[in-house]
Amino acid sequence: MNDDALRFGIIGAGGIARSYGLAFAECQDARLVAVADVRPEAAQALAEVFGCKHFSSYEDMAEKTALDAVVVCSPPATHAAASIYFLERRMHVLCEKPFSVDVESAKRMVDTARRMRTRLTMASKFRFAEDVIRARSIVVSGILGEIVLFENAFTSRIDMSTRWNSDPEISGGGVLIDNGTHAVDLMRYFLGPLAEVQVVEGKRIQKLPVEDTVRIFVRSVSGVMGSSDLSWSIDKELDSYLMIYGSHGTVSVGWKESKYRQSSSREWISFGKGYDKIQAFRRQIENFCRAIRGEDKLVITPEDALASVEVVAAAYNALRRSQWTAVDHRREPLLEGIKLEPAIAAL
Secondary structure (H helix, E strand, O other): OOOOOEEEEEEEEHHHHHHHHHHHHHOOOEEEEEEEEEOOHHHHHHHHHHHHEEEOOHHHHHHHOOOEEEEEOOOOOHHHHHHHHHHHOOEEEOOOOOOOOOHHHHHHHHHHHHHHOEEEEEEHHHHHHHHHHHHHHHHOOOOOOOEEEEEEEEOOOOOOOOOOOHOHHHOOOHOOOHHHHHHHHHHHHHOEEEEEEEEEEEEOOOOOOOOOOEEEEEEEEEOEEEEEEOOOOOOOOOOOEEEEEOOEEEEEEEEEEEEEEEOOOOEEEEEEEOOHHHHHHHHHHHHHHHHOOOOOOOOOOHHHHHHHHHHHHHHHHHHHHHHOOOOOOOOOOOOOOOOOOHHHHHO
């Protein structure tokens, strides 16, 4: 770690915060200096693992600790308030997914970052997975021809009956906003802007007040079809979580291996060894640090983050109406082209 490493705090001391702690330990340009959680014992336990300060409120952490940036890992309903609090103090914010629980609060987050000239991004770890990045390069190269179909699945059997994720007042919804935010961001990464969406809900096996199994269908602005299976109640046990079919071949991104095959060949060509969560988290932090220093662009811009919330909002409208629903992309240009103040860029 270098002496100029950016100082980070984490809000929320749950499982995702622990993964960030492991990723920070591998970063040269960032170090974790504090963690805050409304559960003091949780904050203390995480702080002891990673050798940093702990607080029972993020306001107390902000007042008593020198910070350059924070990672918001608290439940989704708190994302907007926590992010805006730190952005208004000119601290940069990496906010976990979902970015926020509704479009209006997401716009306030983005507007605050623009007004305060601070960096704001949404965590979306799969965009930083090595195999996903290589898969996109393969697609962009054109060797698979014109893309026709996108398929994705994020499914597993998890008891959600006692977790905040199934409380709509805290989470904003069920598996559609939880796993669905990852699915939507990957769709946008490979297909570009999405034009319309349809969602069908499966049987509620866990008797939750929110959906626990859904299938999303999308059509991109460029006309490509896509779908995603999301569930907390089944495990499809697929080798791959992403399949993209082109007119001249197919690419498969897997948990343990990634590969592609052109239609002119019978052989699959391996190009990756699968998913590494901590590696993806580390790359995400590193991109955020370089963007704060003005050395690189954010991989996930505030516009990407807002767009993900807009698509999820359209998906819930589609679910309620049982019909295809257009994604509302109407908004003013946001942070594009705005430079940080010199004092901030020089951190």
